[in-house]
Amino acid sequence: MCYCRDMAWYSLTVDLPEDDSEVAQSILYDHGASGLEVRDSQNQTVLSVRAPNKGEAILIAYFEDKADASAAQDELKEKYTAARFAIEDVVERDWSVEWRNQIKSVTVGRLWVGPPWEKPTAPKDKVCLFIEPKMAFGTGDHPTTSLCLGAVDEFMAAHPTASVLDVGTGTGVLAFAAKKLGATRCIGIDNDTTSVELAKECMQENGLTGIELSTKTLHGIDGTFDLVLANILANTLIELAPLIAPKVKQRLVLAGVLVPQADDVKAAFAKHGLTHLRDATIGEWIRIEFERR
Numbered sequence: 001m002c003y004c005r006d007m008a009w010y011s012l013t014v015d016l017p018e019d020d021s022e023v024a025q026s027i028l029y030d031h032g033a034s035g036l037e038v039r040d041s042q043n044q045t046v047l048s049v050r051a052p053n054k055g056e057a058i059l060i061a062y063f064e065d066k067a068d069a070s071a072a073q074d075e076l077k078e079k080y081t082a083a084r085f086a087i088e089d090v091v092e093r094d095w096s097v098e099w100r101n102q103i104k105s106v107t108v109g110r111l112w113v114g115p116p117w118e119k120p121t122a123p124k125d126k127v128c129l130f131i132e133p134k135m136a137f138g139t140g141d142h143p144t145t146s147l148c149l150g151a152v153d154e155f156m157a158a159h160p161t162a163s164v165l166d167v168g169t170g171t172g173v174l175a176f177a178a179k180k181l182g183a184t185r186c187i188g189i190d191n192d193t194t195s196v197e198l199a200k201e202c203m204q205e206n207g208l209t210g211i212e213l214s215t216k217t218l219h220g221i222d223g224t225f226d227l228v229l230a231n232i233l234a235n236t237l238i239e240l241a242p243l244i245a246p247k248v249k250q251r252l253v254l255a256g257v258l259v260p261q262a263d264d265v266k267a268a269f270a271k272h273g274l275t276h277l278r279d280a281t282i283g284e285w286i287r288i289e290f291e292r293r
């Protein structure tokens with residue numbers, strides 16, 4: 001991430017069959033690409049960006065010189081007739097300022113989640129969390145996070161001293177919400193070191209203590225939890241099902257799943273002794289809840 005202001009770059013985006021991706025990447029580098037982003041079946045796409053079509057990859061190459069981007073496009077066009085191309089100007093902005101414009105506060109049940117600079121106007125009658133995401137996911141305004149916040153609010157209202165495990169904690173937003181609503185044992189884990197560092201900063205900024213935040217895997221977490229939350233992508237949830245399910249004492253809340261992926265996710269968790277309770281959706285995103293009966 002570059003913090004320099006308004007520096008011009010050019011991006012060449014190529015959608016092409018995944019089998020052609022590796023050779024195309026070397027062609028892009030041969031033409032002077034300074035950086036390359038690859039989205040394919042091996043590299044999970046984050047929730048907020050465009051994913052490749054089935055069987056395809058998306059390559060996004062960054063060039064300092066537009067002529068290099070055009071030359072790379074010309075060579076690739078000739079070689080891969082089915083590929084699709086776009087060259088765009090990329091103006092790198094000061095993201096510390098951009099974030100301020102992009103983060104929206106949300107109110108979900110008793111919870112309000114917003115950026116720290118909205119502290120003065122935060123509602124007095126809500127349980128407020130102040131989250132600046134920096135490089136981690138989870139400000140509250142993404143549909144998947146909002147869906148989970150709703151489930152946290154509801155579960156904690158009925159079980160105000162519940163133990164809570166948040167798998168894929170990101171900024172820590174869901175764990176913080178649970179703690180603020182009374183959770184006793186409260187753990188957030190994430191396989192991304194930067195997210196965990198930022199979540200720790202965020203915990204302090206919110207005046208919270210007693211939440212264990214770490215990069216531990218599920219193997220390293222002892223015991224079971226009244227409420228287990230996991231807002232991760234569908235394929236990761238399916239992979240982790242044998243490890244997540246045994247951690248559930250009472251309720252499991254899954255998100256990060258698109259509506260058409262829901263049946264596969266449900267099947268993966270039903271295999272591990274959990275009973276499907278209900279679903280909720282916002283747009284294309286679905287929250288799936290399970291119970292241990």
Ligand SMILES: C[S@@+](CC[C@H](N)C(=O)[O-])C[C@H]1O[C@@H](n2cnc3c(N)ncnc32)[C@H](O)[C@@H]1O
Pocket residue numbers: 047136137138139140144145148166167168169170171172173174189190191192195231232233236240256
């Ligand atoms: C969509 S974000 C959710 C963040 C936050 N819990 C929320 O609801 O907004 C998913 C998080 O899961 C983490 N993650 C992805 N795969 C993981 C894994 N195998 N184990 C633990 N965390 C994982 C990512 O690093 C990311 O921070």
